[in-house]
Amino acid sequence: MTYKSGFIAIIGRPNAGKSTLLNALLREKVAIMSDKPNTTRNNIAGILTQKDAQFVFVDTPGIHKPQQQLGRVLNKNAYMAMEDCDCLAWIVDGTQPFGKGDSFILERIQSLHKPCFLLVNKIDHLSKENMIKVLMDWQNKYDFHAIIPISALKKENLHELLQVLKQALPEGMAMYPQEMISDHDENFQTTEIIREKILFVTKEEIPHSVAVVLENRRMEGSRLHLQAMIIVDRDSQKGILIGKQGSMIKKIRLAAQKELKEKFGCPVDLELYVRVEKNWRNKEQKIKEFGLDELNDD
Numbered sequence: 001m002t003y004k005s006g007f008i009a010i011i012g013r014p015n016a017g018k019s020t021l022l023n024a025l026l027r028e029k030v031a032i033m034s035d036k037p038n039t040t041r042n043n044i045a046g047i048l049t050q051k052d053a054q055f056v057f058v059d060t061p062g063i064h065k066p067q068q069q070l071g072r073v074l075n076k077n078a079y080m081a082m083e084d085c086d087c088l089a090w091i092v093d094g095t096q097p098f099g100k101g102d103s104f105i106l107e108r109i110q111s112l113h114k115p116c117f118l119l120v121n122k123i124d125h126l127s128k129e130n131m132i133k134v135l136m137d138w139q140n141k142y143d144f145h146a147i148i149p150i151s152a153l154k155k156e157n158l159h160e161l162l163q164v165l166k167q168a169l170p171e172g173m174a175m176y177p178q179e180m181i182s183d184h185d186e187n188f189q190t191t192e193i194i195r196e197k198i199l200f201v202t203k204e205e206i207p208h209s210v211a212v213v214l215e216n217r218r219m220e221g222s223r224l225h226l227q228a229m230i231i232v233d234r235d236s237q238k239g240i241l242i243g244k245q246g247s248m249i250k251k252i253r254l255a256a257q258k259e260l261k262e263k264f265g266c267p268v269d270l271e272l273y274v275r276v277e278k279n280w281r282n283k284e285q286k287i288k289e290f291g292l293d294e295l296n297d298d
């Protein structure tokens, strides 16, 4: 039997469903998800090992028109994954018309000369007639390796997707141990879970202005003690995040603590602090310090 293995970059515009797809394929939450654009900031590998193949999916930040230095770094993270992969899985929101953002991504794909699969997502929101129309429209845009309609949320057509992707993977040995499902450690997952809870309860500019840094992690008997710093880029945001008599930060803390307890299988005490780092999203050094630049190897 020939074994296949390779890297598949999951790319697309913000909110297309990249992280939802990664988690659905792995049947495990490896990447956080939200209805806010640009939830994903780092490239996150999710590893799926089967008896005849190992898929290394790389979830990437949504490619968008950047307003700040952070946006430029996030796009760069996605471009890096596109360069480094064996094939591309471009995921689009099937309920949205083809737009400027799509042309921009398409141009980049054309320049790479790699097999590119188009995944038309959110088909659970489309009638059969509409879905056929959307698929035909996309067929005229580029010579895709295959066009596959899916619903990441409802896990529709994912088995078929894996079969088609497997054929395009290069022959080769597994690159990661079979029990490994992500390339990110528990500290990264901890800060991401906290950030997800913040995204859930905040709106407008706050979700984009927040970074989370783990300051301390230690076991005290059977309890895991975690201290994390939430960074915002304006004083007013600090007030909103803390909330009236600390009500907002408490909500975030309890939601994160609950998920962390389930994840690590032990009682968790989480302490959260909020610090203002003015305009950090335009400061390269801060972006690196908060671990958001994939090229940073300090």
Ligand SMILES: Nc1nc2c(ncn2[C@@H]2O[C@H](COP(=O)(O)OP(=O)(O)OP(=O)(O)O)[C@@H](O)[C@H]2O)c(=O)[nH]1
Pocket (backbone or CB within 6 Å): 012, 013, 014, 015, 016, 017, 018, 019, 020, 021, 032, 033, 034, 035, 036, 037, 038, 039, 040, 041, 060, 061, 062, 063, 121, 122, 123, 124, 125, 150, 151, 152, 153, 154
């Ligand atoms: N109806 C429907 N909603 C979906 C589907 N897939 C994802 N979504 C929703 O779309 C939103 C964005 O999903 P994400 O997986 O966070 O999107 P993303 O592409 O990773 O987003 P960024 O991190 O911003 O680039 C969430 O509210 C998801 O629940 C789908 O198949 N059907």
